[in-house]
Every structure is written in C-alpha cells, then in structure tokens.
Amino acid sequence: MWSTLWRQSLELISAARCCACGDACAPKSSDGLCERCLNELALPEGGVQGDQPLLWCALAPYRGQLRMLLLRQRPTPDAALIAALAARLHGCCASAVAGALLLPVPSWKRAGNPLPLLLARALVAASAGQAQLAPQLLQRSRPTLGQHHLGRSLRARNLQGAFTAQACAQQPARPLWLVDDILTTGATACSAAEALQAAGHPVQGLLALARTPAAAPR
Numbered sequence: 001m002w003s004t005l006w007r008q009s010l011e012l013i014s015a016a017r018c019c020a021c022g023d024a025c026a027p028k029s030s031d032g033l034c035e036r037c038l039n040e041l042a043l044p045e046g047g048v049q050g051d052q053p054l055l056w057c058a059l060a061p062y063r064g065q066l067r068m069l070l071l072r073q074r075p076t077p078d079a080a081l082i083a084a085l086a087a088r089l090h091g092c093c094a095s096a097v098a099g100a101l102l103l104p105v106p107s108w109k110r111a112g113n114p115l116p117l118l119l120a121r122a123l124v125a126a127s128a129g130q131a132q133l134a135p136q137l138l139q140r141s142r143p144t145l146g147q148h149h150l151g152r153s154l155r156a157r158n159l160q161g162a163f164t165a166q167a168c169a170q171q172p173a174r175p176l177w178l179v180d181d182i183l184t185t186g187a188t189a190c191s192a193a194e195a196l197q198a199a200g201h202p203v204q205g206l207l208a209l210a211r212t213p214a215a216a217p218r
C-alpha cells in the first residue's frame with residue numbers, strides 16, 4: 001500500500017512540473033508551461049503566420065530562448081514539452097487543422113530529426129481526433145544533401161524530385177498540412193508540397209514550432 005501511495009504522490013509532483021524548466025513550484029499556465037518560461041520564450045498570442053514561400057503558421061520566430069529550447073530537443077526530445085508546444089500551436093490554427101491530414105516532413109537522413117513526427121502526433125492529440133496523421137503519403141525518393149550549408153537556389157535544386165507522394169485515394173480529398181519543427185527557407189516544404197499536389201492532395205501549407213527570421217543565424 002505504501003508503495004502505491006508513494007508512487008501516486010510522485011506522479012502528482014511530476015504532473016505539476018513545468019515541462020520546459022522542470023520547476024515544480026512555479027505557477028502553471030493551462031498548457032503546462034510556467035509563467036517564467038512563457039515570458040522567456042516570448043510566444044506571441046495567436047502565433048505568427050505568413051504566406052511565403054507557402055502558407056505557414058508557427059508559434060514564434062526561431063530565436064532567443066525558443067531557439068535554445070528547440071536545439072536541445074532535436075537530439076533528445078521531451079514528449080511532454082512537445083505536447084505542450086503542440087497544444088499551443090493547435091490553439092493558433094485549430095480551425096484550419098480540423099478535418100485535415102497532418103504529414104510530418106520526412107527526414108533526409110535515416111536516423112533523422114524526430115521532431116516533425118512527434119509534433120504531428122501531438123497536434124493530432126491536441127485536436128482531439130479532428131486531425132489525422134498521414135505520414136505514409138510521402139517518402140523521400142532519393143537521398144539529398146544536407147540543406148544546412150546550401151544557398152537558396154542550391155537548396156531548391158538539391159530537392160528537385162526528392163519526394164514521392166502516394167496518389168490521393170479519397171474523394172473529396174482531405175486538406176493536408178505539412179508539419180516540421182522549424183521553417184527555414186521552406187525549400188523542403190515546397191518540394192514536398194509539389195509532389196503531394198501532383199498526386200492530388202490539396203496541400204494547405206506548413207505548421208511549425210518556429211520560423212527562422214530573415215537575417216537571424218540558424
């Protein structure tokens with residue numbers, strides 16, 4: 001009995017922790033982040049949106065504390081934190097995502113970035129089943145070079161024909177959103193969207209945690 005009580009009290013303590021800083025005492029917002037982290041992350045209400053080079057919605061520009069936080073997440077993602085950020089992102093795009101398919105942008109490496117899939121899963125959970133995960137619709141058709149050191153035009157050339165999309169079997173086709181952790185130039189997303197559109201999927205745009213500001217270091 002004591003072990004059960006002990007486990008339950010441990011669960012209570014851990015449930016009350018901020019999922020970004022782990023602070024147990026700090027006051028929580030509804031999405032699991034403490035006030036201090038929310039202030040430090042400087043996430044604007046309603047997120048940030050744009051339509052270049054495709055329609056996109058993100059939590060905030062990729063800089064400062066949010067950038068540091070996401071850099072730490074790539075090698076060792078924390079599902080609770082991704083869920084908290086996804087819930088917040090869902091709040092910025094709930095009506096767009098309702099009834100849609102969500103497709104995480106596939107990694108170019110075999111052991112690639114785990115965040116797009118984690119984020120897409122968490123967005124589906126945040127939508128309470130209104131959105132559906134559809135990672136099977138898109139594959140990398142060939143390995144491409146890492147995009148990090150390529151300029152804009154080389155990035156686009158590197159990605160030509162990089163994706164193969166499954167033909168759309170549903171009529172009417174469901175709207176589809178690509179999901180990635182960070183939107184940089186959008187070259188990868190545009191290449192993925194092109195392949196999907198050609199296969200009959202109405203791609204709406206991209207949902208991301210952060211958007212690289214034009215002149216900021218990546």
Ligand SMILES: [Zn+2]
Nearest residue numbers: 018021034037
């Ligand atoms: Zn915190």
